[in-house]
Amino acid sequence: MRSSRPTGSLVALVAAVALALGVGVAPASARPPHSGPGDKVPVATGYGGAVTTVDADATRVGLDVLRQGGNAVDAAVAAAATLGVTEPFSSGIGGGGFFVYYDAATGQVHTIDGRETAPMAMRSDSFVENGVSIPFADAVTSGLSVGVPGTPRTWATALEQWGSVDLRTALHGATEVARKGFVVDQTFADQTAANTARFSAFKSSAHLYLRHGAPPAVGSVFRNPDLAKTYDLLARNGVDALYTGKLADDIVETVQDPPAHKNSTLVVRPGLLELGDLASYQAPLRAPTLVSYRGLDVYGMAPPSSGGSTVGEALNILEASDLVGADPTQTLHHYLEASALAFADRNRYVGDPAFVDVPLAHLLSDGFAAERACLIDPAAALIKPVAPGVPDGDYTSCETAAVGTEGTDGQSTTHLTTADQWGNVVAYTLTIESLGGNGIVVPGRGFLLNNELTDFNFTDTQGGNDPNLPGPGKRPRSSMAPTIVLADGTPFLALGSPGGSTIITTVLQILVNRLDLGMDLPAAVAAPRATQRNTVAVQAEPGFDRTPLQALGHTFVDNPEIGAATAIEFLEDGALLAVAEPVRRGGGSAAVVQDR
Ligand code: GLU
Numbered sequence: 311m312r313s314s315r316p317t318g319s320l321v322a323l324v325a326a327v328a329l330a331l332g333v334g335v336a337p338a339s340a341r342p343p344h345s346g347p348g349d350k351v352p353v354a355t356g357y358g359g360a361v362t363t364v365d366a367d368a369t370r371v372g373l374d375v376l377r378q379g380g381n382a383v384d385a386a387v388a389a390a391a392t393l394g395v396t397e398p399f400s401s402g403i404g405g406g407g408f409f410v411y412y413d414a415a416t417g418q419v420h421t422i423d424g425r426e427t428a429p430m431a432m433r434s435d436s437f438v439e440n441g442v443s444i445p446f447a448d449a450v451t452s453g454l455s456v457g458v459p460g461t462p463r464t465w466a467t468a469l470e471q472w473g474s475v476d477l478r479t480a481l482h483g484a485t486e487v488a489r490k491g492f493v494v495d496q497t498f499a500d501q502t503a504a505n506t507a508r509f510s511a512f513k514s515s516a517h518l519y520l521r522h523g524a525p526p527a528v529g530s531v532f533r534n535p536d537l538a539k540t541y542d543l544l545a546r547n548g549v550d551a552l553y554t555g556k557l558a559d560d561i562v563e564t565v566q567d568p569p570a571h572k573n574s575t576l577v578v579r580p581g582l583l584e585l586g587d588l589a590s591y592q593a594p595l596r597a598p599t600l601v602s603y604r605g606l607d608v609y610g611m612a613p614p615s616s617g618g619s620t621v622g623e624a625l626n627i628l629e630a631s632d633l634v635g636a637d638p639t640q641t642l643h644h645y646l647e648a649s650a651l652a653f654a655d656r657n658r659y660v661g662d663p664a665f666v667d668v669p670l671a672h673l674l675s676d677g678f679a680a681e682r683a684c685l686i687d688p689a690a691a692l693i694k695p696v697a698p699g700v701p702d703g704d705y706t707s708c709e710t711a712a713v714g715t716e717g718t719d720g721q722s723t724t725h726l727t728t729a730d731q732w733g734n735v736v737a738y739t740l741t742i743e744s745l746g747g748n749g750i751v752v753p754g755r756g757f758l759l760n761n762e763l764t765d766f767n768f769t770d771t772q773g774g775n776d777p778n779l780p781g782p783g784k785r786p787r788s789s790m791a792p793t794i795v796l797a798d799g800t801p802f803l804a805l806g807s808p809g810g811s812t813i814i815t816t817v818l819q820i821l822v823n824r825l826d827l828g829m830d831l832p833a834a835v836a837a838p839r840a841t842q843r844n845t846v847a848v849q850a851e852p853g854f855d856r857t858p859l860q861a862l863g864h865t866f867v868d869n870p871e872i873g874a875a876t877a878i879e880f881l882e883d884g885a886l887l888a889v890a891e892p893v894r895r896g897g898g899s900a901a902v903v904q905d906r
Pocket residue numbers: 720721722723741743744762765787788789790808809810811813
């Protein structure tokens with residue numbers, strides 16, 4: 311029922327980040343005719359379609375596609391390709407992601423699994439040497455952690471299935487940005503600086519990102535002509551050029567023989583990727599996950615992502631806890647507890663469904679949620695970590711919560727959300743895993759490779775039952791959680807976030823803020839975050855009010871910034887409310903085709 315939607319007054323949040331244009335890689339007078347950081351606004355309301363991303367250029371390119379009559383899928387691919395230029399440390403054609411699409415003509419939600427895949431030569435102990443895991447940092451900057459990129463195949467599949475333009479058209483705007491350049495903002499400069507040590511180790515990476523031995527200056531114009539040429543190649547020959555052509559040769563050579571300087575002190579292990587791995591890559595369509603929450607239908611990404619199952623299970627636990635009318639402290643207490651319980655189950659049961667029998671229907675069942683919910687004590691936080699439940703169909707007990715093992719994850723990635731004049735909607739999260747991926751630019755090609763295989767557990771974390779060990783052709787478990795919420799079969803919300811395993815809690819917290827705490831969408835996105843992923847302490851941003859939850863026994867540690875969400879709400883009067891972050895990661899960029 312549309313009338314069941316929560317209401318709230320619209321809060322206008324405007325991030326005024328005016329960066330002075332200066333002289334850097336190119337003089338300011340050479341500034342390209344594109345968006346500058348000052349063009350960014352985090353909230354836009356209107357009609358005819360919407361795009362929201364972390365970046366002004368990506369949003370502008372997506373919006374141009376909508377204005378030229380393209381649909382939400384076309385705009386999503388165009389914006390994603392632009393993020394590959396302007397947010398190259400979080401996404402790009404060297405990585406993978408998950409694409410969730412609501413098709414207005416049929417009312418169906420579809421998903422594409424564009425997850426990177428391990429080479430066929432990978433074994434469960436490929437990250438183990440002499441009986442111990444290799445250092446995580448070594449695995450990150452290596453050939454060993456590179457999975458077959460899924461992003462190019464995702465774009466091609468999305469356009470073939472539901473797009474209205476071809477790949478050439480969808481890549482046009484991004485290619486222009488790569489060729490003519492974009493204005494470097496503080497986030498880009500900071501993210502380059504964070505990678506300086508390892509980019510310096512590779513001639514190709516240093517050549518692109520450290521042209522004068524240092525990160526590009528804020529306000530300078532950054533160009534990536536190699537990436538423009540690579541996009542031209544894909545536009546001409548299709549994405550097969552990356553999976554079977556000369557570009558495939560270059561990727562395999564880079565992985566098998568990483569181009570590290572001889573005098574580098576980094577230990578850069580070669581990878582196992584072969585041409586056959588690239589040639590056989592597929593980005594399959596998968597049925598979405600679906601749970602009902604307060605009369606709304608919440609669609610998410612199925613395994614190998616744990617996004618849909620973990621957000622979905624936590625929502626079911628919250629619903630079983632009957633929070634209607636609860637005070638904010640009890641709502642947030644239950645949010646933290648539901649998340650911890652769902653993470654215990656995620657860690658124990660979720661992996662690549664081609665290798666692991668994931669009990670998805672049980673994990674998303676109301677019976678299992680009720681059994682898990684009954685462990686929550688309104689007066690006291692559970693001792694973390696909690697043990698996983700038993701999703702076996704027998705849900706009559708309320709067992710005492712046992713103590714389990716902790717799980718953790720990294721940070722980076724990007725999420726974009728689009729909608730068009732016909733009512734189609736896309737929620738798309740994509741990544742190259744670590745900030746800067748594996749740190750290695752494919753020489754002459756202008757893009758970084760992923761280190762997605764570090765999302766596998768290197769050794770068994772689950773007493774002989776780990777669903778996320780490496781394997782040949784296996785996809786590492788993800789946390790990406792692009793989400794579309796329908797009310798009475800029509801779109802109500804679409805959202806997602808980066809942030810490793812905090813993606814799940816960010817999506818969940820925004821939903822709780824919006825649906826249970828009565829915030830409007832801009833406030834729900836902007837509100838200070840806390841993340842409980844079955845760890846002893848809750849991580850929380852500085853502004854999160856800890857005091858009432860500490861009284862219930864929750865303990866906290868600081869996390870300066872959690873996630874960088876984008877979202878769209880479909881308002882009752884037919885308007886679109888596009889929302890990005892007002893502050894996190896330098897603020898995002900929301901836009902609509904026609905302002906209200
Ligand atoms: N590789 C992570 C995942 O798929 C995302 C990377 C991140 O956001 O840090 O869950």
